Amino acid sequence: MNFRIGHSTDIHRLVDNRDLILGGVKIDHEKGLLGHSDADALLHAITEAIIGALGKGDIGTHFPDTSSEFKDVDSKILLKNTMKLMIDEGYRINNIDSTIFAERPKMKPHIESMKQVITELLQIPLNDLNIKATRGEKLGFIGNEEGIACEAVVLLIKK
Known part of the structure; x- marks a missing residue:
């Protein structure tokens, strides 16, 4: 059997006048x-972990933030496109x-x-999906509520 593992971290700053979307879910927050x-930092981390497991670079290679095509795009679309690449x-x-x-x-x-x-x-x-959450305990940019980070590890199996 052929296994491939990928890991990714994604970080975004918290700001006013934006929706908080994580894991494809809109969360009520100021x-x-x-x-x-x-x-969506969680979907970005999962997407990039899959891309990494495939040895295909990173999320920016496939969905550049310089492209108007991806401006304000729903991250579920990025994950769907990555799933197609994986398949x-x-x-x-x-x-x-x-x-x-x-x-x-x-x-x-x-x-x-x-989930x-x-x-x-x-x-x-x-x-087959585990999502955990932890706090920053008032330390650093997470604890000071300046941003949110997400990590993901994925194990792929050759069909």
């Missing part, structure tokens, strides 16, 4: 993430483990909704 697209390369997802680093808002109430969205997009069982 600030949102700044980015060229919808700035074309002959791989499938074995499992994904991810972490959201955010001081506020609390992520626990939103994790099941995120539903992501597993539906990737056409994988719920137990």
Whole structure:
């Protein structure tokens, strides 16, 4: 069997007048993430982890933030396009483990909704995706509520 592992981290700054979207879910919060697209750091980390596992560069290579095509794009579209690339390369997802680093808002109430969205997009069982969340404990840019970071690790298997 041929296995490939990918890892990625994505970070976005929290700003006023933006929606907070993580894992494809809009979360009620006074600030949102700044980015060229919808700035969904969790979907970006998962997308880039898949790209990395395939040895195909990074998210910016495939979806450059200099392109008007991707301005304000829904990150679910980026993940769908990456899934097509993965399938074309002959791989499938074995499992994904991810972490959201955010001081506020609390992520626990939103994790099941995120899992539903992501597993539906990737056409994988719920137990093949894990999403955890942790706080910054008032330390650094996460603890000071200046930004949110997400990490993802994916294991791909050759079909």
